[in-house]
Amino acid sequence: MEKYTFVITEKPDAARRIALALDIKEKPKKMEENGVPYYVAERDREIVVVPALGHLYTVAEERKGRSQYPVFDFKWVPRYVAEKSARQVRTWIDAIAKLARNADVFIDACDYDIEGSIIGYSILKYACDGKDQMSKRMKYSTLTKEELEKSYAEPLPHLDFALIEAGLARHEVDWLFGINLSRALTVAAKDWSGKYTTLSTGRVQGPTLKFVAVREKAIRSFVPTPYWEITAEVEINGKVFEAQYEKEKIETKYEADAVLNACETKDGKIEKIEVKQFQQPPPLPFDLGALQSEAYNLFGYTPSRTSKIAQCLYLDALISYPRTSSQKLPPAINYEAILKNLSKASQYRSLTARLLACPELKPREGSREDPAHPAIYPTGDLPARVLEDSERRIWDLVIRRFMVVFSEPALKQSMKTHININGHRFLLNGRRILKEGWMHFYEPYVRSEEMILPPMEEGQTVTVKKMMLINKFTKPPSRYNPSSILRKMEETEIGTKATRAETIQTLYDRKYVQGEKLTATDLGLEVLEVMEKYCPTVVSIKFTRELEEKMNRIQTNNQKKEKVLAEALEILKPVVEKLKKNQKVIGEQLSEAIRKSRTDERIIGSCPVCKTGELAVLYSRKTGKRFVGCTNYFKGLCKTSFPLPQRGVIKPLAKGCRGCGWPTVQVLARGRRAWTICFNPRCPLKEGREKKE
Amino acid sequence: MKCKACSREAGENGYCELHMKAHENVIGKYKVWQEAMRIPWKEYLSEIVKNPLTGEWAREAAESMIKSGEKQDGTSN
Numbered sequence: 001m002e003k004y005t006f007v008i009t010e011k012p013d014a015a016r017r018i019a020l021a022l023d024i025k026e027k028p029k030k031m032e033e034n035g036v037p038y039y040v041a042e043r044d045r046e047i048v049v050v051p052a053l054g055h056l057y058t059v060a061e062e063r064k065g066r067s068q069y070p071v072f073d074f075k076w077v078p079r080y081v082a083e084k085s086a087r088q089v090r091t092w093i094d095a096i097a098k099l100a101r102n103a104d105v106f107i108d109a110c111d112y113d114i115e116g117s118i119i120g121y122s123i124l125k126y127a128c129d130g131k132d133q134m135s136k137r138m139k140y141s142t143l144t145k146e147e148l149e150k151s152y153a154e155p156l157p158h159l160d161f162a163l164i165e166a167g168l169a170r171h172e173v174d175w176l177f178g179i180n181l182s183r184a185l186t187v188a189a190k191d192w193s194g195k196y197t198t199l200s201t202g203r204v205q206g207p208t209l210k211f212v213a214v215r216e217k218a219i220r221s222f223v224p225t226p227y228w229e230i231t232a233e234v235e236i237n238g239k240v241f242e243a244q245y246e247k248e249k250i251e252t253k254y255e256a257d258a259v260l261n262a263c264e265t266k267d268g269k270i271e272k273i274e275v276k277q278f279q280q281p282p283p284l285p286f287d288l289g290a291l292q293s294e295a296y297n298l299f300g301y302t303p304s305r306t307s308k309i310a311q312c313l314y315l316d317a318l319i320s321y322p323r324t325s326s327q328k329l330p331p332a333i334n335y336e337a338i339l340k341n342l343s344k345a346s347q348y349r350s351l352t353a354r355l356l357a358c359p360e361l362k363p364r365e366g367s368r369e370d371p372a373h374p375a376i377y378p379t380g381d382l383p384a385r386v387l388e389d390s391e392r393r394i395w396d397l398v399i400r401r402f403m404v405v406f407s408e409p410a411l412k413q414s415m416k417t418h419i420n421i422n423g424h425r426f427l428l429n430g431r432r433i434l435k436e437g438w439m440h441f442y443e444p445y446v447r448s449e450e451m452i453l454p455p456m457e458e459g460q461t462v463t464v465k466k467m468m469l470i471n472k473f474t475k476p477p478s479r480y481n482p483s484s485i486l487r488k489m490e491e492t493e494i495g496t497k498a499t500r501a502e503t504i505q506t507l508y509d510r511k512y513v514q515g516e517k518l519t520a521t522d523l524g525l526e527v528l529e530v531m532e533k534y535c536p537t538v539v540s541i542k543f544t545r546e547l548e549e550k551m552n553r554i555q556t557n558n559q560k561k562e563k564v565l566a567e568a569l570e571i572l573k574p575v576v577e578k579l580k581k582n583q584k585v586i587g588e589q590l591s592e593a594i595r596k597s598r599t600d601e602r603i604i605g606s607c608p609v610c611k612t613g614e615l616a617v618l619y620s621r622k623t624g625k626r627f628v629g630c631t632n633y634f635k636g637l638c639k640t641s642f643p644l645p646q647r648g649v650i651k652p653l654a655k656g657c658r659g660c661g662w663p664t665v666q667v668l669a670r671g672r673r674a675w676t677i678c679f680n681p682r683c684p685l686k687e688g689r690e691k692k693e
Numbered sequence: 694m695k696c697k698a699c700s701r702e703a704g705e706n707g708y709c710e711l712h713m714k715a716h717e718n719v720i721g722k723y724k725v726w727q728e729a730m731r732i733p734w735k736e737y738l739s740e741i742v743k744n745p746l747t748g749e750w751a752r753e754a755a756e757s758m759i760k761s762g763e764k765q766d767g768t769s770n
Contacts, residue, residue: 221715222748223722223741226729253730473746529710 004046006103006128007138008096010110010119012037013315014143015051018109021148022047036095043152050099052110056089057122058082059175067190069183070576072569074175076122093127100128106135107152108159112372113323114167114555115498121164135159139372141324141333142379143317163372166555170496173547173568178202180572181538184579185527185586189594192587197594199527200510203547204495204503206531206539209520211488212480212513213528216520224473228256232426233466234268234419237454240465243268243419243426256469259424264467268421270460276416279409282438284327284366285375286401288497289490291322291394294401296483298445299393303486304501309394310376317381319398323498324373327366329405333377335361341380342399351441355406363405377402396444403441411435415453421464428453479517494544511597522600526593530586535575543571604628604652605663608680610638615663615679617650626650628665628679642679645669659685697761698753706767708754715750719758723765734765 007022009015019028019039028041028049041047060082062073078093079086100106106128108120124132136155140147182200190196201209230245250256284290291310292303301309310322320333329335336356343352355361365375378399387395415430430453433439439446480488482504489500507513512524520528531539547568553559579586599616607613613632618641620627621634625646632638644650648669657664657678668674678685694703698716701709708716719741726737738755741747747755757763 220748220750221718223718223751224744224746225722225725251729473744475746476748
């Protein structure tokens with residue numbers, strides 16, 4: 001049998017696209033090995049492109065024991081060995097091993113980043129019998145035919161072993177911290193309460209929870225203080241405007257009253273007009289964090305959703321590799337060709353034409369660099385299928401941001417008018433755009449309000465129509481949202497661009513946080529309190545960042561993986577010992593929080609009948625069936641109860657019924673559309689429905 | 694000893710770790726309120742209990758102070 005080139009990719013979609021690009025006729029053969037798809041492309045020789053399914057290998061303990069800790073001995077194993085749910089991985093590995101047997105050239109074509117490098121390396125090492133040492137590496141940032149052909153023709157001579165070592169270190173350190181700390185918490189709670197609840201924490205998860213918890217504590221302990229604002233409604237050239245008193249916050253009622261009394265019934269005089277022109281440069285090219293942040297602000301997409309959408313667009317060769325931290329767009333990507341290709345889409349034709357008419361295309365770039373990939377940019381390819389709304393929005397956002405970086409700054413004018421009313425100064429601020437510049441290209445996404453003031457002169461008299469005194473209170477700090485917590489993680493350099501969104505999701509999954517504005521639950525606060533009491537180092541941002549730096553140094557060959565692991569273990573061992581020693585106290589503390597969290601989950605709202613209890617999902621002591629009843633039901637104080645469907649998940653809704661305000665639940669049952677139940681038998685909405693029927 | 698505002702274990706001043714900071718805030722911010730609007734202590738406590746911007750723990754601490762008649766110097770009636 002003739003030998004062939006074996007190309008391993010990260011996912012089936014990438015395999016298809018790579019095979020399509022490399023096949024001379026652009027018609028690779030789709031084959032299957034025991035249900036595992038792969039592609040055969042013809043070029044100078046036969047190329048077999050085989051996909052992985054993301055990570056096929058993972059870190060696991062040497063000896064199995066679900067509730068044993070501490071665990072410091074580990075090995076890399078196929079994922080099906082460590083995870084029950086990963087059974088299909090066995091078939092996948094067997095197929096890869098079989099296809100690798102007749103190959104004589106090996107190429108790793110997984111994504112060029114830490115995760116991709118580990119996926120390729122572990123497969124070549126374990127499934128392909130040590131071919132990691134002879135494998136070449138394809139490096140590309142887009143899945144376009146041109147770039148794939150080039151990276152195949154000029155592969156790197158070997159794998160990026162420094163990147164792999166850094167990745168292995170990251171996985172191993174994270175595993176050591178995660179498994180030991182999570183088990184310590186889970187076992188402590190189970191031994192105390194007898195009930196199993198998965199609790200977890202880790203090297204990145206702990207400090208992230210800390211950000212949310214610290215904010216939550218500040219909000220819950222917040223005491224507002226009063227202040228006053230004064231606004232003067234003034235008429236200038238027949239139009240009415242609101243001018244603000246120069247002191248934005250007046251701290252005492254006495255002072256506020258004095259200003260108000262002095263200004264009422266008096267006219268004002270324009271004392272000074274300050275006009276300033278300034279340039280607003282275009283925004284920077286997108287790195288993943290900036291794209292996630294912008295997509296959240298504009299469309300309300302969570303960072304993990306944006307990341308998934310961007311990954312789909314990348315696999316469709318519409319945008320470049322999204323998991324990048326670069327703010328640079330090198331000329332090698334060929335700005336002009338991309339813009340020319342984009343001009344084939346009618347909605348971008350006039351915009352690209354404007355840029356292409358410029359004598360030079362020079363992008364505005366940020367300072368951050370990523371050795372593996374440039375900032376996110378459109379490839380210029382147009383969609384070969386109808387994009388979903390969310391995909392179309394992200395694609396458009398990436399295209400417009402790409403165009404923006406080549407365009408001119410916007411020119412704006414600010415105007416500050418000082419109005420003197422009986423010795424007190426009020427300010428009237430105006431802003432206008434003189435030249436749109438980049439804003440023209442980013443038009444649907446620009447948030448800029450103009451406030452155009454009429455022509456005025458210094459010395460001009462203005463009529464004060466009304467004076468307004470507003471009593472306000474200081475506000476607590478805002479809660480993080482999925483975008484701002486991600487930015488905080490970036491700023492403090494904890495986690496990686498590929499894992500941050502996942503870490504935030506884990507906080508939700510563990511019920512440590514809830515709501516769109518991240519609200520730490522009592523369970524989250526309790527877990528953090530335990531961590532801070534018994535292992536403050538683990539949740540310290542300083543420690544996490546230092547460890548990140550050490551791991552980054554492995555990537556640049558300035559640090560050895562073994563040394564980083566040994567140092568991490570030195571910190572972890574005493575921490576785990578301390579947790580074990582205090583297991584009983586920790587168990588009691590966490591169990592109480594878990595019990596409360598479970599109770600809270602069942603609460604639907606306050607009882608509209610007795611008004612002292614709360615409506616909750618209860619279970620009949622006789623039949624075991626569930627129903628909604630007042631928490632005073634079993635005490636015999638309130639007999640309020642309502643039937644519930646016995647199948648499906650019951651989710652209490654935060655909003656009361658729109659017809660009567662009574663508490664409501666949503667029922668989510670398999671195969672049916674979710675429906676809402678209002679428990680009020682006399683709900684006007686029900687009456688309306690009955691009449692219709 | 695249980696916390697004056699919840700069922701957690703209390704520290705020296707009768708409040709748990711969570712309510713302790715809130716209690717400090719309630720006492721600390723009175724000076725600002727007093728200067729701003731010359732408000733007596735009891736009225737101040739009622740105001741912050743009513744205010745929707747007051748944090749949950751601060752409200753609970755203020756309620757327990759109203760109940761126990763705690764003064765701004767920490768003593769009770």
